[in-house]
Amino acid sequence: MLPALPFYLASAFLIGASLGVVGSRNPVYAALFLVLAFVSAAVLWLLAGAEFLAMALVVVYVGAVMVLFLFVVMMIDVRLAVLHRSFVRYLPLGVLVAVAMMVQIIAALRGLAQGAGHAFPEGGNTEALGTLIYTRFLYPFEIAGLILLLAIVAAIALTLRRREGTRHQDPGRQVLVRKQDRLRLWRLPPHQASGEQLPASAQREDT
């Protein structure tokens, strides 16, 4: 069913990139390898007919989440040597998680093989998904919207803080300024000696 050559190519890239994520000493490189892993996984999903998931993976994970990952990598300021030591320390836990995931995947695949079959939907995966989301799963969809709203409020509440004493321009107020607010015209009578005080006869001329 799957075209063989693109499948093996994308799988090889996925495995190689995953090894790069775990193995690279520079965390920024690890994050970039993760981008490659995501793109390879998107290709695999595309080959399996899951067009919408592939698109979402590229748009959401590669486009947005990885930007955040890179910022986090910059933020936590990891020391490379410490990272290398913790690799060995967390290896047993990682193996445990990998085995658990493997068991789950095998169980899921067995369920598929026993007849919970799937076919390529008419008109493509995206259309089938949309038809389901916006009719049968309408309520969860609206809840998803509310969760997103909650996330917006939470993100702002957690990270937004005003910095005191910063100077910045306000273009709106700059545009609204009038001549009367800024400019004063003085009519000065001609006089000769320099360095004198402003003569009392100088009058303010109203603008």
Add this chain to the structure above:
Amino acid sequence: MLAAYLAIPFFLVVAAGIGLFALAAGFVLGPRRPDPRKAAPYECGFEAFEDAHMPFDVRYYLVAILFILFDLEITFLFPWAVSLNHIGTAGLLAMVAFLLVLTIGFIYEWRKGALEWE
């Protein structure tokens, strides 16, 4: 279905070709006179003060998180737009309600000044 995506491998090959060509041209045509002083770290006339891994300001995260949220919003728009013929008025109104909820969030972040950089 997959034939529609045939342009992507071609695109990848062309992009890689252009990148490799630029690198190879620089490698072949460029003069190379290595000098230890050229390879030394240099920062405006001083030795480098620190390495490039500087902690970011937290407000970059705010921008990134808000971007992710609205990115998710547009992801919901794709299947909606494709299946608009099947989902009827209810589906249309559902998306209107969804967008309204997120517009509330957008107005909130705008009024709160989260989009201002100062």
